[in-house]
Amino acid sequence: xxxxxxxxxxxxxKKRGEIRAVDDVSFTCQPGRIYGxxxxxxxxxxxxxxxxxxxxxxxxxxxxxxxxxxxERPEKxxxxxxxxxxATALYPRLTAxxxxxxxxxxxxxxxxxxKKRVDDIFNRLDMNGFRDRRxxxxxxxxxxxxxxxxxxxxxxxxxxxxxxxLGLDVMTARTITAFIRxxxxxxxxxxxxxxxxxxxxxxxxxxxxxxxxxxxTEGTLAELRAKYGEQDLEEVxxxxxxxxxxxxxx
Amino acid sequence: MxxxxxxxVYRKELTEWLRDRRTLISTVxxxxxxxxxxxVGFSSLAVxxxxxxxxxxxxxxxxxxEDSPVVLQKLRTLDNLEIVPATEDWKxxxxxxxxxxxxxxxxxxxxSLEQSKPETVQIYFYExxxxxxxxxxxxxxxxxxxxxxxxxxxxxxRNIPGSILNPFEVKQKNVAPPEKVSxxxxxxxxxxxxxxxxxxxxxxxxxxxxxxxxxxxxxxTILSSPISRMDLVLxxxxxxxxxxxxxxxxxxxxMGVSFALLGxxxxxxxxxxxxxxxxxxxxxxxxxxxxxxxxxxLFAAVLLTIALFAKSYKEAQSYLTPMTFIVVIPAVAxxxxxxxxxxxxxxxxxLNTSLVCKDIVAGTYHWxxxxxxxxxxxxxxxxxxxxxxxxxxxxxxxxxS
Numbered sequence: 001x002x003x004x005x006x007x008x009x010x011x012x013x014k015k016r017g018e019i020r021a022v023d024d025v026s027f028t029c030q031p032g033r034i035y036g037x038x039x040x041x042x043x044x045x046x047x048x049x050x051x052x053x054x055x056x057x058x059x060x061x062x063x064x065x066x067x068x069x070x071x072e073r074p075e076k077x078x079x080x081x082x083x084x085x086x087a088t089a090l091y092p093r094l095t096a097x098x099x100x101x102x103x104x105x106x107x108x109x110x111x112x113x114x115k116k117r118v119d120d121i122f123n124r125l126d127m128n129g130f131r132d133r134r135x136x137x138x139x140x141x142x143x144x145x146x147x148x149x150x151x152x153x154x155x156x157x158x159x160x161x162x163x164x165x166l167g168l169d170v171m172t173a174r175t176i177t178a179f180i181r182x183x184x185x186x187x188x189x190x191x192x193x194x195x196x197x198x199x200x201x202x203x204x205x206x207x208x209x210x211x212x213x214x215x216x217t218e219g220t221l222a223e224l225r226a227k228y229g230e231q232d233l234e235e236v237x238x239x240x241x242x243x244x245x246x247x248x249x250x
Numbered sequence: 251m252x253x254x255x256x257x258x259v260y261r262k263e264l265t266e267w268l269r270d271r272r273t274l275i276s277t278v279x280x281x282x283x284x285x286x287x288x289x290v291g292f293s294s295l296a297v298x299x300x301x302x303x304x305x306x307x308x309x310x311x312x313x314x315x316e317d318s319p320v321v322l323q324k325l326r327t328l329d330n331l332e333i334v335p336a337t338e339d340w341k342x343x344x345x346x347x348x349x350x351x352x353x354x355x356x357x358x359x360x361x362s363l364e365q366s367k368p369e370t371v372q373i374y375f376y377e378x379x380x381x382x383x384x385x386x387x388x389x390x391x392x393x394x395x396x397x398x399x400x401x402x403x404x405x406x407x408r409n410i411p412g413s414i415l416n417p418f419e420v421k422q423k424n425v426a427p428p429e430k431v432s433x434x435x436x437x438x439x440x441x442x443x444x445x446x447x448x449x450x451x452x453x454x455x456x457x458x459x460x461x462x463x464x465x466x467x468x469x470x471t472i473l474s475s476p477i478s479r480m481d482l483v484l485x486x487x488x489x490x491x492x493x494x495x496x497x498x499x500x501x502x503x504x505m506g507v508s509f510a511l512l513g514x515x516x517x518x519x520x521x522x523x524x525x526x527x528x529x530x531x532x533x534x535x536x537x538x539x540x541x542x543x544x545x546x547x548l549f550a551a552v553l554l555t556i557a558l559f560a561k562s563y564k565e566a567q568s569y570l571t572p573m574t575f576i577v578v579i580p581a582v583a584x585x586x587x588x589x590x591x592x593x594x595x596x597x598x599x600x601l602n603t604s605l606v607c608k609d610i611v612a613g614t615y616h617w618x619x620x621x622x623x624x625x626x627x628x629x630x631x632x633x634x635x636x637x638x639x640x641x642x643x644x645x646x647x648x649x650x651s
Contacts, residue, residue: 055473056645075476083474089467093266105258106475134269150471 001189002029002052002158006061009047009213021047023213024061029191029206031157034184036204037193038237044213045193046085049162052191053083065158079107082151085162092136096127096146099135100153107154114153121149141172148179159183161192165199177203197233207233209240216240251484255477259485267455267489276454277493281447281501285508300380307332308350308385311340315355322355324396331388344376350385351375353393363400441607442581443505444498444538445600448546449553449577451497452490453570456553459486461566469648483554483642487635490550498542502535538607541620544627545603549577551634555641561650584608596622599630 009022022044029035039045050056052063054074062069068076090099097118104114122128125145130138135146151159161180165173180203183190194200200207201221208218217240219227228236267273309332315322326333337343340352354372356362362369371393375386402412463469472482553570560566577600583589584604591605602623609616641647 050470053474055470056649075478078474079476081474083470085470087467088471088474090471091262091266091468092466093269094262098262098265102258102262103475106255106477108476 001031002027002035002063002065002191004028004048004052004061004063007048007051007058007063008060009044009051009056010059020213022051022058025210025213025215026061027208027215027218029189031189032184032187033205034180034190034192034203035206035208036200037191037208037210038195038197038200038233039193039210040195040241043210045195045210046162047213048210049083049085049160049191049193053081053160054078055083079154080156080158082154082156082159083162084147084151084160084164086164086166086168087162088147090135090138090143090146090150093134095132095134096138096142096149097122097131099146100149103150104153109154117153117155118149121152125149140168141175144168144172144175148176156188158189159191161190163193163195165194165196197237201233209237211241211244214244216244252478252481255481256485256488259477259482260488263455263459263486263489264492267458267493270458272454273493277451277497278500281451281497282504285501285504288508303381303384306381306384308381308388309334309348310385310389311336311343311349311352313340313352313354314357315359317358318355318360320360321396325392328388328392331385331392340374344374344382347376347379347381350382351389353389439585440502440505440611441538441542441604442585443501444542444607445545445581445604446574446577447501448494448498448542449549450574452494452546452550452553453573455490455493456550456557457560457563457566457570459490460554460558461560461563464560464648465562473648479642480639483639487550487554487638490554491546494546494550495543498539498546502539506535534611534613537610537615541603541606541610541624541627544624544631545600547631548599548627548634551631551638555634555638558638558641559647559650580604591616591619593619593622597626599627603627 004025004027007022007025008020011019011021013019025044025048027035037045037048047056051058052065052070054070054077057071057074062071064070065077066080068080070077091102094102100118100121101114104117109117122131125148127142127145127149130142133142135143138146159180161176164176164180168176177199180190180192184205192203204221206218206220207224209216217224217227221233224233224236225231228239230236230239307330310325311334312322312325313336325331334349340349343349344352352374354374356369356371359369359371373386373389373393376382401415405412405414463472473479553573556569556573557566560569580598580601581604584601585608589595589605591602591609595605596602596619602619606616606620606623610620
């Protein structure tokens with residue numbers, strides 16, 4: 001499970017001065033449930049997820065991932081997290097199998113376990129046809145499968161997806177959303193970020209709306225609809241964001 | 251630090267590196283082909299050009315001398331010179347290579363000789379033009395022989411033996427062993443080449459493993475794996491160091507083979523070949539290599555750090571290309587005659603190693619400076635590696651945008 005407590009990240013920018021990319025964000029994600037971070041570009045989704053995956057260090061606050069503190073034990077956290085985003089590319093000159101094996105080894109799997117795990121994943125994802133093909137020769141769909149295999153090789157209890165369907169065609173995007181559901185059904189803790197309303201409506205058990213680095217509201221889809229008196233999630237989103245702006249101006 | 255993880259990163263980077271065609275070119279092909287092409291190519295070209303120049307019968311213009319038919323006649327009978335009729339624009343003809351040289355015979359030359367009046371025979375040629383020099387040399391030789399003959403005749407006419415002109419001989423003789431001779435000629439070059447190539451060999455992998463990784467978007471992937479950033483940078487560093495050493499070793503081998511072939515090919519006169527031959531044993535090569543090792547560590551760490559700042563391949567290239575000049579300048583400085591190792595220079599990185607390699611190849615081992623240089627370079631290398639590891643921990647560098 002994930003327990004974020006007052007996560008904050010400030011960057012220094014030469015032109016704009018200090019930027020609060022993420023500002024005191026707290027939330028909890030439960031195993032077997034999908035938490036969706038919904039927000040516009042630049043809202044702080046990626047920074048939040050990168051902090052949870054310990055790729056970035058928070059300026060303030062912390063989070064517990066599988067009981068490990070992301071500031072104190074970042075390596076422990078990474079070994080129980082699978083991280084997938086459109087930015088996480090594959091090594092072009094490794095074959096699909098070599099790539100998955102590499103990440104298995106970095107996760108400390110011994111060779112026997114690794115072989116079994118790799119065979120299992122390649123069978124399950126129907127990847128045996130391009131096992132020995134170099135990643136730079138794979139189609140987008142094959143690349144996505146290889147990325148999924150990479151995040152699964154150490155069987156992590158927590159999955160973090162940062163806009164995983166960004167720029168993908170419908171069919172490839174469906175592979176990803178199906179995979180996200182499968183993770184939930186297998187009892188994993190899943191958090192994913194997107195700015196696509198329909199994905200959130202279809203997938204998420206809990207929705208958090210993030211804007212300007214702050215988590216403005218959260219709840220199940222039904223709770224949000226009831227709270228803001230709108231059926232359409234997009235309308236809910238606009239209401240939340242414009243309420244925030246009129247508050248901060250006042 | 252986890253050796254298993256470092257090894258894991260190293261093996262993966264090695265696999266990727268070996269599969270890159272650019273690697274083959276920059277690390278294997280260039281060092282292997284550069285030396286044979288450069289040395290054998292240039293020297294045999296020079297030999298061919300000189301041979302051609304020597305074979306040519308130069309056209310020589312004789313100015314004046316109508317009143318000295320004896321000399322003129324002798325000149326005409328020479329079969330290695332072609333005498334052409336005098337014209338007004340002889341200077342232009344030399345410049346434009348229509349003739350190779352001109353010789354001016356003073357008025358009443360023959361008469362002056364008979365009266366033992368000193369005269370000057372002037373030879374005109376184009377300096378720097380090898381065929382013109384050859385022509386002028388032949389004319390000069392002819393006149394010197396002619397003069398010697400006249401002296402001989404005059405002496406014998408007075409019954410004086412020819413040895414009176416040479417009461418004693420003066421000669422120079424070399425006592426330096428052959429490796430010292432070749433050391434002076436090549437020692438600087440050898441050290442310089444090892445240093446330069448261990449640097450150029452590291453540039454490409456340093457970029458590929460840092461800025462290249464950012465550009466391809468794999469940086470975020472690898473950072474999300476449990477490996478610590480220290481292990482990651484050490485694994486990458488090991489590969490860059492290997493590449494640098496591989497380039498240096500391959501070029502050393504290639505250089506040795508080229509010299510050996512050149513010496514045997516007979517393309518050069520035996521004297522030149524003796525100077526060019528590497529009289530360098532394996533211990534010397536190993537010593538040079540040992541001295542260059544901490545320097546290669548320094549290069550690998552510095553290049554890795556700088557390349558990490560770049561966002562893209564191109565940006566990294568524009569940072570690292572000037573580095574080549576920074577390395578070339580001290581290395582070239584050590585090749586200058588008269589630049590010798592002093593305790594102060596022994597602390598200047600690159601220059602010190604270059605100088606000490608020159609000494610080692612020449613067969614001189616100053617143990618104090620060797621120790622000082624090795625240790626100081628090790629300190630610089632360790633500092634650079636420390637900076638590289640620290641830089642890899644900085645988010646602002648890893649995610650620079």
